[in-house]
Amino acid sequence: MDIANAFALLSNFVLVPAIAYGAQLALGALGVTIIFGILRFANFAHGEMMSFGAMAAILATWGLQAAGIGIDPLPTALLALPVGILAAVAMALLTDRFVFRFYRRKRSNPIVFAIVSVGVMFVMAGLIRIIIGPDDQSFADGARFLFTVRDFREATGLEQGIGVKQTQLITVVVALVVVAALFWFLQKTRWGKAMRAYSDDEDLALLSGINPEKIVMIAWVISAALAAIAGTLYGLDKTYKPFIFLQILLPIFAATILGGIGQPVGAVLGGFIVAFSEVTVTYAFKRFLAYLGPDGWAPEGLVQLLSTDYKFAVSFVILVAVLLVRPTGIIRGKVI
Amino acid sequence: MTKKVPLYYGAMGLILIAVGLFQSWAVAFGILNLCLISAIMALGVNMQWGYAGLFNVGIMGFTALGGLAAVLVSMAPVGEAWSVAGGDLALSLLSLVATVAAILFARRKFARTLRPYVTVLLLIAGYFLISHFFLPATDRIEAIDPALSGYLGGLGLPILLAWPVGGLVAAGAGWLIGKISLGLRADYLAIATLGISEIIIAVIKYEEWLSRGVKNVTGIPRPVPYEVDLVEADWFLSLTRTFGVSDVSDAAGIFVKICYALLFIAVLAVIMWLAERALQSPWGRMMRAIRDNRDAAAAMGKDVKARHLQVFVLGCAVCGVAGAMLATLDGQLTPTSYIPLRYTFLIWVMVILGGSGNNWGAVLGGFVIWFLWVQAEPLGAWFMTVITMPLPEESGLAQHLMAGSVYMRYLLMGAILLLVMRFAPKGLIPER
Numbered sequence: 210m211d212i213a214n215a216f217a218l219l220s221n222f223v224l225v226p227a228i229a230y231g232a233q234l235a236l237g238a239l240g241v242t243i244i245f246g247i248l249r250f251a252n253f254a255h256g257e258m259m260s261f262g263a264m265a266a267i268l269a270t271w272g273l274q275a276a277g278i279g280i281d282p283l284p285t286a287l288l289a290l291p292v293g294i295l296a297a298v299a300m301a302l303l304t305d306r307f308v309f310r311f312y313r314r315k316r317s318n319p320i321v322f323a324i325v326s327v328g329v330m331f332v333m334a335g336l337i338r339i340i341i342g343p344d345d346q347s348f349a350d351g352a353r354f355l356f357t358v359r360d361f362r363e364a365t366g367l368e369q370g371i372g373v374k375q376t377q378l379i380t381v382v383v384a385l386v387v388v389a390a391l392f393w394f395l396q397k398t399r400w401g402k403a404m405r406a407y408s409d410d411e412d413l414a415l416l417s418g419i420n421p422e423k424i425v426m427i428a429w430v431i432s433a434a435l436a437a438i439a440g441t442l443y444g445l446d447k448t449y450k451p452f453i454f455l456q457i458l459l460p461i462f463a464a465t466i467l468g469g470i471g472q473p474v475g476a477v478l479g480g481f482i483v484a485f486s487e488v489t490v491t492y493a494f495k496r497f498l499a500y501l502g503p504d505g506w507a508p509e510g511l512v513q514l515l516s517t518d519y520k521f522a523v524s525f526v527i528l529v530a531v532l533l534v535r536p537t538g539i540i541r542g543k544v545i
Numbered sequence: 546m547t548k549k550v551p552l553y554y555g556a557m558g559l560i561l562i563a564v565g566l567f568q569s570w571a572v573a574f575g576i577l578n579l580c581l582i583s584a585i586m587a588l589g590v591n592m593q594w595g596y597a598g599l600f601n602v603g604i605m606g607f608t609a610l611g612g613l614a615a616v617l618v619s620m621a622p623v624g625e626a627w628s629v630a631g632g633d634l635a636l637s638l639l640s641l642v643a644t645v646a647a648i649l650f651a652r653r654k655f656a657r658t659l660r661p662y663v664t665v666l667l668l669i670a671g672y673f674l675i676s677h678f679f680l681p682a683t684d685r686i687e688a689i690d691p692a693l694s695g696y697l698g699g700l701g702l703p704i705l706l707a708w709p710v711g712g713l714v715a716a717g718a719g720w721l722i723g724k725i726s727l728g729l730r731a732d733y734l735a736i737a738t739l740g741i742s743e744i745i746i747a748v749i750k751y752e753e754w755l756s757r758g759v760k761n762v763t764g765i766p767r768p769v770p771y772e773v774d775l776v777e778a779d780w781f782l783s784l785t786r787t788f789g790v791s792d793v794s795d796a797a798g799i800f801v802k803i804c805y806a807l808l809f810i811a812v813l814a815v816i817m818w819l820a821e822r823a824l825q826s827p828w829g830r831m832m833r834a835i836r837d838n839r840d841a842a843a844a845m846g847k848d849v850k851a852r853h854l855q856v857f858v859l860g861c862a863v864c865g866v867a868g869a870m871l872a873t874l875d876g877q878l879t880p881t882s883y884i885p886l887r888y889t890f891l892i893w894v895m896v897i898l899g900g901s902g903n904n905w906g907a908v909l910g911g912f913v914i915w916f917l918w919v920q921a922e923p924l925g926a927w928f929m930t931v932i933t934m935p936l937p938e939e940s941g942l943a944q945h946l947m948a949g950s951v952y953m954r955y956l957l958m959g960a961i962l963l964l965v966m967r968f969a970p971k972g973l974i975p976e977r
Contacts, residue, residue: 251732253602308963320600320731324897325966327602327890331959334886339949339956456883459743462736510680514672520750525740529725532737537727 213501217369227488229377232384235480238464240432246408246471247428250322257333260454262437266293282352293437301433451508463524469538491517574802581809584911587895589863597856598836600735605888606742611711611868618707620699631680644671686754689834716863723857728850750880763877769804772797809819925953
């Protein structure tokens, strides 16, 4: 029985990675849920929007690195993040002006919007692959670890250590700041309140003199900015690969629906639940159980519920469970 | 309006003939074969979207299931694998059935409040029971001659049988996913199908005992003769003499492609005939009535959810048939080649461009978009050459842009989808 070591082991392999991943998913899901709430469609281009923002941030990072500007020990990408946000926002506003506005004025069916967003996704996927290429890009610099497994072991004298990558901490801190700012905006400012009103009841909001075009514009700005931040953080924490952003769409959608469509709090909650289930289910609990059990005993197999190859299956099962048990999500969202 | 159909089809035929004359006949027939398969996929999607307005983003998964069926039906069984692991596999199947039965039984017997807990408990117990038999069995299968087999093999039946089987397997998956997500809001179906398709691909990619995974299954038997046999067959040699063809091996390649084309045309014709009959029957009118106003249709006593499920399953089956045909044409199953942009979203562009709700349109869309997809590569390279003209040959930017020219096809497909949706939402051949 060795609870301290067991807990350290679990923190290192489950808790810390899941918190960082959950923060990235939460940011992504927030962007999707805002578009769901205001424009009322599933934006399939959101993954590519994340990729686009991350790409711009990477290009800016390379520029800064070449110029020798950095904020060591923090990664240069943090300094370049505003460029990524601006690029994503510009892209979102352009697509809205030239693509989505037309259907909004026609009051098209949400499915038509979704199909159109597939077209946008295609265009953005092409652009990204032409500009930065289809391969892995590494752009992380600065200190790698906040403290390593060895530091932790030496400090505590435990057998198992907890290592925290600097990017993981940055992910969580940035996500916290962004989410706090977003909730402040939605709760306290005039435009935030107008957005919530519009999301709740479009006609009533229009009667109260809220300008829908402006609301839609703010929604796109917020969604694109969140996408750029989420994409850059994801790339910084793992690695930037253009094709990954189509796959990450599934956990993001699962988080959105789980939280309740159009519910920002739900999106954050959903992101963390999806991330924690994904990491827990695909973690091999063998060593963890060995620490908890009597001395010298270890479980026979790996005690891994699901191979990491099937991590999509976790999001999918969550999605299906939500659809079957509570289609409105945890916090009652929209159901059309 | 009806004049448009022969006009467009004639133009498409002329373009393919032009490819044959100016590039080569092998290329032309190669494009034609994949056009035919794409057309069948587009028909499947058109049933779901055009007839019923269902947004399926998991076409890739259903096509891959068809490909898997081709392997499981036609490859020779690996006897050794069955003998070392057959018993354990049977036991794991048995424990799966037992688990499901126990859960169903428990859900009937226990009180409502206890039900979820008992279900979860039984699920966990069943999971460990199944993996107790299953994991060692798969390890043993994968250990058998990993470089050549390492999987169970198939049934060794004729490959043509795999086409309907592929349809059935895909229909089964479609029924399951439709049962869960139809009847809720429309984009839930899209997201659920997106998920199921990723899972199907993951299963095919990582379950090596089933499909050899990323090691690929190659050498799937053909329904048509092999080139090497043809060049030695007397009847074929005399055939080439009658036509006065000098290059025999080239002729053999084209002959094989023509055989495939004939088979595919036969399948397309059958599915097309059925689809047209269905669309013009009272059933087809009911489907369109549901699509256009589901509340009114429901008020008239139509069971909207059941009809949606029906048409969804049918569309998935058609995609499964096309997937089996695709694996047959390739002669191999390569799980890594299944990417959503190519197998899901491209099919959507076909249906939207061709004309949703019109079968002739969907088929035409399949032809046009596949042709453009193939030809976008030289087109993109040419475009990049033109825009990089002012740059010096060795400039990094010019080389970078040239390397990216393959991806012009994504840009082109996105642009086509957006332009059609905006300016001609009914497509090339609108619904009648």
